[in-house]
Structure formats: structure tokens, C-alpha cells
Amino acid sequence: MSAAPATCATTVKTYLKPIDRDSLMGFAEKGRNNPASRGTNKVHTVMQGMYRSLSYVGEHTPVVVDEPLHLFGEDTAPAPGEIVLSGLGGCLAVGITAVATWKQVKLSRLEVFLEADIGNPAAWGAGGAEMQPAQMGFQEIRVKVLVEGDASREELEEIVRQANFYSPVANSMRNPIPFSIALAD
Secondary structure, eight states, X not given: OOOOOOOOXXXXXXXXXXXXXXXXXXXXXHHHXXXXXXXXXXXXXXXXXXXXXXXXXXTSOOEEEOOOGGGTSOOSSOOHHHHHHHHHHHHHHHHHHHHHHHTTOOEEEEEEEEEEEEXXXXXXXSSSOOOOGGGSEEEEEEEEEEXXXXXXXXXXXXXXXXXXXHOXXXXXXXXXXXXXXXXXX
């Protein structure tokens, strides 16, 4: 009777679907050549009733926003602050992917966990506590990133740091920006 053949253990590593690095490099070159260039994001929000609204973005399925029951909503969808955090998480994930691609690091896992402290004692300005703008909205945002790939922890930390530094959404939240609101014509 012959001996069974020896088996070798093989580790198979799968990576996240990559973006096109050449196209990314072309986009980066356009930015270097015209650092003042800007795009415009457009959203059209329609209130359905109570606190449920639909936000239309291009041809995509509308983003549904609601408030939880304790804030007089129907809790059918994420609250506005949760939608803001999801935008931040998405922007950070895009940035981490872009920086990793630029540095030729293949990512096998990327998850962003976000939480923020927010209160509404002013009741949206409907007779609640008298507050100043700086006292309202997110008072602290905490983000943890779980990222794995074919790089050292130090390299992955640098990728996350750089993506955070250049994140359009994170910088919109960190920095004062001109803001106007008026009745439509």
C-alpha cells in the first residue's frame, strides 16, 4: 500500500476590486494642472410627510431620510445625521482606496466605523433651548478604520492619514464654508 501524497497548505488572499490606476493618475494630473477646478454636487429633496423625505441625486434611487420615533419620525430610514456620517464614511473609503491605488497597495478589506455626538435641545428652532450655531450639530465625530492589504500597518496608517487629510467631505465638516439658504423663486 502506498503512502498518501503529502499536502501543502496554501493561503489564498483575495483583494477588493481595484480602481483603474492609470485613470486615477490622469485625474491627479488634471488636478495638478488646474488646482482651482471644482465640480458641483446637486441634490433635490422632497418631503413626503412627517419627517420622511426623498433626496434625488441624478438618476439614482432616491435616498430616503427619516427621524427615529423618539424624534417624531416613523423610523423608516436613517436620520439626517446618519446620512451625513455615511457620506463621510464613503468619502474616506474612496480616499483610502485612491491613496492605496496610487501607492500600489492592494487592499483586501476596508471598513469604516463612524459615530458622532449630536443633540437637538433647540428642537430644530421650533421653540426649544436658545442655542448658538456652534452649540448645535455634531459636537464630536469618531472614526475607526479597519483596513487590510499587502502593506505594513505603518504604511496602512499613512494611507488612512493621507486620505483623511485630503477628504473633501471631512474637510467640509472641519472647516467653515460659505453657506446660504433662501426661498426658491
